[in-house]
Amino acid sequence: MSIASTPPPPYYAVIFTSIKKEHTPGYTSMAEKMLELAAEQPGFLGVESVRQDIGITISYWDSMYSIKLWKENAAHLTAQEHGKLQWYAHYTVRICLVQKEYSF
Amino acid sequence: MSIASTPPPPYYAVIFTSIKKEHTPGYTSMAEKMLELAAEQPGFLGVESVRQDIGITISYWDSMYSIKLWKENAAHLTAQEHGKLQWYAHYTVRICLVQKEYSF
Numbered sequence: 001m002s003i004a005s006t007p008p009p010p011y012y013a014v015i016f017t018s019i020k021k022e023h024t025p026g027y028t029s030m031a032e033k034m035l036e037l038a039a040e041q042p043g044f045l046g047v048e049s050v051r052q053d054i055g056i057t058i059s060y061w062d063s064m065y066s067i068k069l070w071k072e073n074a075a076h077l078t079a080q081e082h083g084k085l086q087w088y089a090h091y092t093v094r095i096c097l098v099q100k101e102y103s104f
Numbered sequence: 105m106s107i108a109s110t111p112p113p114p115y116y117a118v119i120f121t122s123i124k125k126e127h128t129p130g131y132t133s134m135a136e137k138m139l140e141l142a143a144e145q146p147g148f149l150g151v152e153s154v155r156q157d158i159g160i161t162i163s164y165w166d167s168m169y170s171i172k173l174w175k176e177n178a179a180h181l182t183a184q185e186h187g188k189l190q191w192y193a194h195y196t197v198r199i200c201l202v203q204k205e206y207s208f
Contacts, residue, residue: 001156001158002158003122006198015162015202051154053105054106054152056160058121084208090208092108093207094110097201101199103194104194
């Protein structure tokens with residue numbers, strides 16, 4: 001994982017913060033598949049993902065429309081259902097307009 | 105660390121994604137101090153922070169003005185200077201308007 005290389009703002013970020021259940025069979029392979037699939041979607045700009053006690057995954061997008069298409073992607077919908085039923089104890093999704101960016 | 109409990113949007117998020125150098129003396133105590141100090145600032149709404157190969161720290165704020173005040177806080181300015189000189193190989197800061205939020 002590296003720092004996402006995103007274009008000059010404005011663009012969008014989806015912050016997904018989660019706490020997993022203790023036993024999460026199938027989670028790792030599904031999470032990897034979803035990262036790969038997201039990267040193939042129209043309007044995808046990059047992703048950053050880290051997990052310790054909580055997990056933070058931020059995906060970057062060119063528009064709200066691209067975020068909507070990804071949310072409604074059939075394979076992603078299946079993963080979201082599995083997530084609620086089997087893997088996540090809690091999660092919060094925040095949809096954000098990135099207004100400024102600077103790097104060092 | 106837990107999922108930040110933030111108010112209904114709109115509010116602001118500062119996404120700080122970083123890669124540390126190999127040897128970072130003093131980093132951990134300074135990072136902890138900065139999290140404590142941020143939490144005392146006006147307009148602070150919460151923070152989420154995770155580090156593996158990359159680190160992601162997201163702080164949430166009520167306004168751009170509160171973000172500006174925190175950026176210009178004297179102790180924080182010192183930490184930012186140490187960060188550039190000693191601790192971080194790379195970082196990206198993204199300032200975002202959180203427009204939607206939902207939880208499970």
